[in-house]
Amino acid sequence: MxxxxxxxxxxxxxxxxxxxxxxxxxxxxxxxxxxxxxxxxxxxxxxxxxxxxxxxxxxxxxxxxSSLYQPIQLHFGPFTKQIRSLGTHCEPTVGCPHPNMRMxxxxxxxxxxxxxxxxxxxxxxxxxxxxxxxxxxxxxxxxxxxxxxxxxxxxxxxxxxxxxxxxxxxxxxxGKSLGDKTMIVADFALAGLDRDFWHVWPLHSCGRIVIAPLPQAGMWQLQAPEKLARHGLEQGLFRLLKKRPSKITWRSQFRNQIxxxxxxxxxxxxxxxxxxxxxxxxxxxxxxxxxxxxxxxxxxxxxxxxxxxxxxxxxxxxxxxxxxxxxxxxxxxxxxxxxxxxxxxTNQLSIGYRNGPLAGSEAAAGPLGLQAGDRMPDMRLSDGRRLFEAMRDGNPVQIVMTDGERILVRPDGYVAGVGKEAIKAYQGFSVLEVSSLP
Ligand SMILES: Cc1cc2nc3c(=O)[nH]c(=O)nc-3n(C[C@H](O)[C@H](O)[C@H](O)COP(=O)(O)OP(=O)(O)OC[C@H]3O[C@@H](n4cnc5c(N)ncnc54)[C@H](O)[C@@H]3O)c2cc1C
Known part of the structure; x- marks a missing residue:
């Protein structure tokens, strides 16, 4: 079987x-x-x-x-206004090596x-x-x-x-659909549009239109109400941008739903x-x-x-x-x-399972203020690896901190337990023991 x-x-x-x-x-x-x-x-x-x-x-x-998210240019007829990106542009740290949403x-x-x-x-x-x-x-x-x-x-x-x-x-x-509009999403190639920005038409007669530069050279993603393509997608893009896409590589429809x-x-x-x-x-x-x-x-x-x-x-x-x-x-x-x-x-770093069934009812804060169910930050280990690299073995990892405190990390990168004693019980897995660097 x-x-x-x-x-x-x-x-x-x-x-x-x-x-x-x-x-x-x-x-x-x-x-x-x-x-x-x-x-x-x-x-x-x-x-x-x-x-x-x-x-x-x-x-x-x-x-x-991949690319970071660029700032947004809002288009209102002949006028434009620039607003900040949908993504952050933060520097990585030891604990958080991937701080930004990437496209x-x-x-x-x-x-x-x-x-x-x-x-x-x-x-x-x-x-x-x-x-x-x-x-x-x-x-x-x-x-x-x-x-x-x-x-x-x-x-x-x-x-x-x-x-x-x-x-x-x-x-x-x-749940429900949000609005009754059928939307299109499409990938197209087009030169001559400023790739340092997302382009958004919030009040277009068809509804809200978003065009984002994809990391692949010359490629863009379109999200728009289907009405934009009522005379064909290529024609709709031409009317919007006064430029014709050189190719449309993919298109699909979707409805906004929760x-x-x-x-x-x-x-x-x-x-x-x-x-x-x-x-x-x-x-x-x-x-x-x-x-x-x-x-x-x-x-x-x-x-x-x-x-x-x-x-x-x-x-x-x-x-x-x-x-x-x-x-x-x-x-x-x-x-x-x-x-x-x-x-x-939206970056999903604060997701955790403190109130979940694996956290235990008397969860106490341990090293770094962490307790069972929390996301375990990355850290440098004494064997020269980062914790996230050590996790690639697929096993739970027990970290012995420099002051002797221990943190047991689940195979999916959340804290299983903290304390002075070794916490070895983990059904079906062998626990990898490592030491943190100061
Ligand atoms: C316009 C748009 C923009 C989006 N932007 C984002 C974004 O920026 N970030 C984000 O996180 N999400 C985004 N999403 C959502 C994201 O695309 C989906 O959440 C994601 O595709 C879900 O992945 P999945 O693997 O669960 O399902 P899917 O990607 O739908 O994969 C399901 C797979 O199952 C296969 N399948 C279906 N039926 C069967 C069957 N009977 N037997 C065998 N195989 C079957 C299909 O062929 C398909 O390959 C966006 C969605 C849309 C529409």
Missing amino acids: LEVLIIGAGATGLTLAIELQRRGVTFRLIDVAGGPFGGSRGKGLQPRSLEIFDMIGVADDVLAE VPQWRTEQALRAHLTALGGSVEFGVGLQTLEQRDDVVFCSLTSGETIEARYVAGCDGGRSTTRKALELQLV RMVEHYRVGNVFLAGDSAHLHPPSGAQGLNTGVQDAFNLGWKLVSALRCGDNGILDTYEAERLPIAAAMLNLTSTLHLNSSTKRGDM
Whole structure:
């Protein structure tokens, strides 16, 4: 029997696959699409996702062709006004090596994750989709579009907003659409537009239009009401910019929605990413939240498979569902106010699980004021590595501080416990012990 079947090879499914592959779990990763996704769609990577990519060992590749967010030029007819960027421009510190949101087209993030999975020995099966699933006696029977039936111990539905997995579980995406406009998102090449700025038409007769320079030479992302393209997208862009795009490489439609499920788990089947929560693009939270769902679920599946500790899997919903709910509140507020306030609110560095089931009821503050459930900052270790580099082994890490205090870090980079004594109990993992540098 297969240990895990992952449905969907977007950023969420790929992150989960890497988490399982690097810990020796047998899994298959299927995607109904004929090949890799080709659009820039979720282009804003938040600092916490970059830390996760650092702990996985893929950050350098993801960031190789990235940019900071540029300031915004607002266009009102012939007048323009400049306002600050949606992203911060802070200097890295030892504890926070990735302080700024970076722009990386979604196709490029997925490409880097796929390459990393391949280097680890895993792969994506494109052209194979989930049709139905049924659970009996702790086994999930999945029928695929290829005609195959797979028996899996666990299934992860990372299959996006129209998730077949979610429908098979009879879970609803509860929430609403924000407005009734169908929007288009498109990637196009165009010369002669100032690439040091985002260009925004807040009061255009079609509605709000945003054009952002992508890190790839000459490429732009458009987000606009569909009305802009009523005489064709190329013509709509020409009327707006008085310049014709030399090529349109990708386009798609979307609706601004805030919706989420009431459960992340039914039996041995889990939901992660857009299959569990849908955000409007404002605040750049969707893909980032999916990556963090996967990073939370991955080590817990490993623990359950290695030790039969099924209970750890309940902590996935308990920890992640409130985060998705908070993110939805935030993104809908940003969307409804057309707010350009970002930074600490959206960078996802303050996300933690202090009130979660793994934090314990008598959590005390330890070194650096940290307590169980907090995000563990990066730090220099006496063996010459950074903590995030040491996390690449995929194990919990016990840090002995210079004053003898200890911090145990979970495999997903959150504090498991603090204290004077060694904290070794961690089902299914061997704890890596390291010392901090003063
Ligand atoms: C205009 C726009 C801008 C955005 N900007 C941002 C941003 O800046 N930052 C951010 O974080 N997010 C952003 N998002 C959201 C982001 O794109 C999504 O949250 C992200 O794609 C979710 O990733 P995922 O892997 O969960 O799902 P998806 O990317 O939807 O991937 C799901 C995968 O599952 C596959 N699949 C579907 N059905 C099946 C099946 N039955 N069997 C097998 N495979 C299946 C699909 O082919 C697909 O590859 C934006 C979205 C839009 C529309």
